[in-house]
Amino acid sequence: MNRTFLVAREEFWQTVGTKAFWIGLAAFPVIIALAIAVPLFLEKAKEARPYVVIDHSGFLLNAVEQAVYGEDLTQIGQRGREFRREDNEGYAALPDPIRAYVAAWMGLDEPDRPLLVEALGRRAFGDASATPFEFVDSGGVALFQWWEEADPAKVDERHDIELARRHYERRPVPADLDTIGWLNDQIHSGKLFAYFVIGPDPVTSDEGCRYVSNNLTDRGLRNWFSRRAERIVREHRMERSGVAPDTADWIQASLAFEARKIDERGDVEEVKDRDKFRQFVPLIFTYLLWLAVFTSSQMLITSTIEEKSARIMEILVSSVSPEELMLGKIAGVAGAGLIVVGSWATILFGAIAIIPKVMGADIDLGGAAADPLFLASFVMYFLLGYLFYASLLVGVGSLCGTLKEAQNVMWPVMIPLFTAIFSMKHVGEDPNGLLARILSFVPPFTPFIMMNRAAGPPEWWEFVLTGLLLLVSIWLVVKGASRLFRVGVLAVGARPGLGDIARILFTPADLPGQSVSSRK
Amino acid sequence: MSDAVTLTGVSKSFREKRAVDELSLSVPPASIYGFLGPNGAGKTTTMRMILGIFAPDTGQVNVLGVDDPTLVRERLGYLPEERGLYPKMKVVDQVAYFGTLKGMSSRTAREAAMRRLHEYGLGDNTEQTCESLSKGMAQKAQILATLLHDPELIVLDEPFSGLDPVNRDLMRDVILQLRADGRSVIFSTHIMEQAEQICDHVVLIDGGRKIVDGPIDEVRGAGGGAVHLDYEGNLEPLHQMQGVVHVNDTGRQAEVVLADGVDPQGVLKELVSGGVRLHTFDLRPPSLHEIFVRKVGRSVEEAAFASEEELAVGQVGSSGRGAS
Numbered sequence: 001m002n003r004t005f006l007v008a009r010e011e012f013w014q015t016v017g018t019k020a021f022w023i024g025l026a027a028f029p030v031i032i033a034l035a036i037a038v039p040l041f042l043e044k045a046k047e048a049r050p051y052v053v054i055d056h057s058g059f060l061l062n063a064v065e066q067a068v069y070g071e072d073l074t075q076i077g078q079r080g081r082e083f084r085r086e087d088n089e090g091y092a093a094l095p096d097p098i099r100a101y102v103a104a105w106m107g108l109d110e111p112d113r114p115l116l117v118e119a120l121g122r123r124a125f126g127d128a129s130a131t132p133f134e135f136v137d138s139g140g141v142a143l144f145q146w147w148e149e150a151d152p153a154k155v156d157e158r159h160d161i162e163l164a165r166r167h168y169e170r171r172p173v174p175a176d177l178d179t180i181g182w183l184n185d186q187i188h189s190g191k192l193f194a195y196f197v198i199g200p201d202p203v204t205s206d207e208g209c210r211y212v213s214n215n216l217t218d219r220g221l222r223n224w225f226s227r228r229a230e231r232i233v234r235e236h237r238m239e240r241s242g243v244a245p246d247t248a249d250w251i252q253a254s255l256a257f258e259a260r261k262i263d264e265r266g267d268v269e270e271v272k273d274r275d276k277f278r279q280f281v282p283l284i285f286t287y288l289l290w291l292a293v294f295t296s297s298q299m300l301i302t303s304t305i306e307e308k309s310a311r312i313m314e315i316l317v318s319s320v321s322p323e324e325l326m327l328g329k330i331a332g333v334a335g336a337g338l339i340v341v342g343s344w345a346t347i348l349f350g351a352i353a354i355i356p357k358v359m360g361a362d363i364d365l366g367g368a369a370a371d372p373l374f375l376a377s378f379v380m381y382f383l384l385g386y387l388f389y390a391s392l393l394v395g396v397g398s399l400c401g402t403l404k405e406a407q408n409v410m411w412p413v414m415i416p417l418f419t420a421i422f423s424m425k426h427v428g429e430d431p432n433g434l435l436a437r438i439l440s441f442v443p444p445f446t447p448f449i450m451m452n453r454a455a456g457p458p459e460w461w462e463f464v465l466t467g468l469l470l471l472v473s474i475w476l477v478v479k480g481a482s483r484l485f486r487v488g489v490l491a492v493g494a495r496p497g498l499g500d501i502a503r504i505l506f507t508p509a510d511l512p513g514q515s516v517s518s519r520k
Numbered sequence: 521m522s523d524a525v526t527l528t529g530v531s532k533s534f535r536e537k538r539a540v541d542e543l544s545l546s547v548p549p550a551s552i553y554g555f556l557g558p559n560g561a562g563k564t565t566t567m568r569m570i571l572g573i574f575a576p577d578t579g580q581v582n583v584l585g586v587d588d589p590t591l592v593r594e595r596l597g598y599l600p601e602e603r604g605l606y607p608k609m610k611v612v613d614q615v616a617y618f619g620t621l622k623g624m625s626s627r628t629a630r631e632a633a634m635r636r637l638h639e640y641g642l643g644d645n646t647e648q649t650c651e652s653l654s655k656g657m658a659q660k661a662q663i664l665a666t667l668l669h670d671p672e673l674i675v676l677d678e679p680f681s682g683l684d685p686v687n688r689d690l691m692r693d694v695i696l697q698l699r700a701d702g703r704s705v706i707f708s709t710h711i712m713e714q715a716e717q718i719c720d721h722v723v724l725i726d727g728g729r730k731i732v733d734g735p736i737d738e739v740r741g742a743g744g745g746a747v748h749l750d751y752e753g754n755l756e757p758l759h760q761m762q763g764v765v766h767v768n769d770t771g772r773q774a775e776v777v778l779a780d781g782v783d784p785q786g787v788l789k790e791l792v793s794g795g796v797r798l799h800t801f802d803l804r805p806p807s808l809h810e811i812f813v814r815k816v817g818r819s820v821e822e823a824a825f826a827s828e829e830e831l832a833v834g835q836v837g838s839s840g841r842g843a844s
Contacts, residue, residue: 003621006621014606014609017608018608307606310605311600311602311603312603312604312606314573314598314600314602315598315599315603315618318571318572318598318600319621319622320593320621
């Protein structure tokens, strides 16, 4: 049997036969699950931030509350419609005032709905003027009462509706004499997250407006409240300068550029969620590719150095040539690497199939990731990238006696590996840009950059040319590495310096594999 | 039958250090051939060239009739001085793996490994991992892994070093059996007494150069006469005696090396008159140790010490393990 194959088979079983390998394999889905679940859980578990507002203007706090009520009502309307559409149980479980409101909301034309919400807000916050919406009179009071009394945690849990209060809970101002002193104490003792002070005339200037908190890193509450207050103040400013409310709305309206893309036939089409994910999938693949190349190369280095320290190398090189040994080891670990990559891909597809369902997003992620272009690129670039880096690392690593030494000499090899990961975001944003194109032709980067560009996708000639360039450089690297390896596997004593490495690389080989008689 | 190994003017250097220098020798078939010399003399480097692990800088290496040893790897067996086993591998798998690397089919190798392990008393340990073996058992496993594929030429680098007494006897029996089976064995040692016991041929090497080689009797016989003593008393007067070249005194035994043509009877007389009590008085050719001292001008131990110092200077970052 071919000796390279024998070495490869042995290396494969040695790598795959360890508990650590399988634990590492099993750990991956756990880590992925935790990475998704922990932030979600923390977000859910986050308690509402208690805050207080002292309003010297007499109107702004009220207006903000009214705006918040309106936002909640809009959300409830949309959510109720979804319930109505998909799942009547969820709709039936809604409290009566909400159901009545949703029914009224759905009975209106699209443009009238915000007007209903506004009318409900006005009525709830003290404007008794007449309104064309019958529901404001019939159900408005009960609705507002429900809104004021509802426990946001329960509403979230039962109906999956997130009221604004879920995150920020406003507490009433106590009628104490020394209000500010009391508030400062509360902040200091951690009972209160923050308090706002609204100046006497925020429309004229922000004089006297303050935000007090001991946690200045979490800017959520401050932004949330000030954005709403700002919008109201702007409206008042427009009104004061004689701009009609319609004009004011028009001025404040944002300018949205709707995203469109051109399909293969040259037609303009809408950008769907799955298109956005299509841009995103190569990034995941690139990162996994990097991880796979990195971990496989590490496995190879470890096993080489273990063989050296277990004093098996000399027995091996008396039976197989160092080239056969090196290539066999590289191939064996590649097999183990493919198992790792395969299991990741499986898990990823599983997750892709499940996550959108769980999160309620209407995206066919699996379709994007199962694109044969992605899959083929992934497997091919894993093998090529691994071959490149593994040869480089095993050549250099074979000169070392211990893992610690190996880590010290491996850093020059690691630099391109890390550069590739740092350029990932930029290349992903501009897959056919100049930087991406140039980097594609630099062999150490080719596998990662080309994978990263898969959403572009690159031209076919780029695949061919960069592939050829990569193959040539792999051939060179394997040649050089086997020279180092031949010397390295039997070397003991002091770790070689860069000078020694250069000398071995550029002096003619004097080891076996060549006919001895030809070298008299 | 042609020689198993022929070296012709073989040299090998590692950077500035000349490990092997113009070495020529022939290993006859079906013989036990000893590479003798201090540590750092070039024994291991020479063996590695015979095995095709290194190629010589100059000169010719002919092994089993072929000029490139890598072509006959499957007919060679090698037990290096630095030897180990994969700690996590099962004993039988380990032995069989080395066999497959020598060209055996997986099945034949496994069957042979099982059979040999049973023969060598490791039948109960075949399924254990190598790391769980005792040191003596591991040594046995290494020996039989070397021989599993029935090599024609067996190269053993310091085979006795580190062995426990039981395995040392086993190793000796194995070497003798190999010769009886018509195979050639090369082994290296820096302990001359071992070579004297079992070698048919020897080569004495120092500093990469050949000092002397040939059949062991010839090598020893060329050194003149010597007397071996078991004694009690004081040998001091012998040192001054006319015709005595050298006295290797180890306390209760001694080797008295005589100049050519000197009558041993004179020595006997001198000893008796000096009140030395003799248990044996044995006329023999001088020991290899004595031959080495006479040719090199220093003992094996001194030579080893000197070459290790040279090595320490010459080998830093050099390619390969250098000369040993």
